[in-house]
Amino acid sequence: MRLVGNQLGWSEAKVSRVENAKQGITESDVSAILAVLRVTGSDRDRLLKMAREIGQPAWWELGRDLPEQLTALIDAEQRAVRITNVALNMIPGLLQTRAYTREVMERGGMPADELDDHISIRQVRQGVLTRKDPASLTAFIDETALLRPVGNGRVMAEQLRHVVSVSAADNVEIRVLPLKHGAHAGLSGTFVVYEFVRSRPIVYMEGRSSGAFIDDHDDVALFSDALERLRAQASGQAASREILSEYQERYESEA
Template sequence: MSNTPRARALAKELRAARNEVGLSMKLVGQQIGWSEAKVSRVENAKQGVSESDVSAILAVLRVTGSDRERLLKMAREIDQPAWWELGRELPQQLTALIDAEQRATRITDVTLSMLPGLLQTRAYTRAIMEAAGVDPDEVDDLVSIRQVRQGILSKRDPADLRCFIDEAALLRPVGGPSVMADQLLHIASASAQPNVSVQVIPLALGAHAGLAGTFVLFEFVKARPVVYVEARSSGAFLDEPDDVALFSDAVERVVKVASSEADSREILREYANRYESEAG
């Protein structure tokens, strides 16, 4: 199967492995009896690939040990639907985002107007979706999907999540005072986990490098980093090194001006207390 989230993920890993050893597609093809064009199609997920094909490629690239087993497992399971592909049709944009979350070793979320999706409570997510006009018949399923996605933070080998939240998002009472109080306390609690860090970008700072727009930076074991940017009804992944470098630079600039993790927890709790007092 080609051009599915899993196939595209495997293709990116194979391309990264070839680039790491500095072999050309032509040379790889010669050693396994393929044309350069076929290697290109495989690396761009435009042609299906079997486990034996992947094994041959990995032998040429001298990939061994746990990396080899991981990529062979991806090849074996390439035709098996992932949990998010079962039971309903999801937009390709969402399945690609979920796939990136599942594979990432580190996720950096710079958010402006809303709180990070991977740390949202059910009530907060529901309020966002209802305000956006999501079909009422779909809200429950989509809320549940977002909650299940958060499992990447508590699995055996969890992803590291770094969140930089503009203080403006804390001022917006999404769902009302009670929902916001619970949401902010949830984030404060989650930030105490060793693989989760949350830093607030102070409103008093004024302009900062994250103001150009919300984005998520994904980093992987072997594949090169990608950035996900989202608009109202569409999203896009950027993986060209020059493009990704712009966002990586923005992260480094934000790191320098954001409140510390400890101070950020206090800020979150202070806002939660305010909302609790408003809720009565």
């Protein structure tokens, strides 16, 4: 960094302040550094975008009084390049329709005056899958979640139709864990693994009133091993779409 500073004409004191995060850095500063380092193309665009937005509050911090745990979860989703969700009892949040989410939250005891806001937040969070640089999602869904009628037949048919539709995207992989295969590596509990460009992976385990993030390398490795086993135990993508479509048709007949 000091060599770069010399080429930019920065004092040693300024270089030290920037290196130790004691002084902010502007977009023009970043542009000059990238020019010295000969960084071009998409990497340059990404870093300049980060410099522009570094002082701006994230959307979930604007005028909202969200629980700290939810804020941390949303932050992980926004930064992740790959998300792997193991779901046992319900469709993962990033794949839920509004009607399905409403049923889940109402039955879970969400106060009526908070319900619409939390449903909207969950819908906005799904934007990580459709933005310009979308995260990749792999969802392992236990067949139990398809059997459980959340709401009426219409709600379930719409939900499963949505999952089948989303599964056609290049960045989304849906794998069903069939009941007929018995036990599988995910039965110990629902969890989500987040992978990032630079940071090491973390695991999120959701509880009734709070969740826990796990980032210890050895602990995360246990979940990574479970995911490898699940890939061997789950139905393939085409077979999973067939299973989802069969349940969709069943619920449509009940609607």
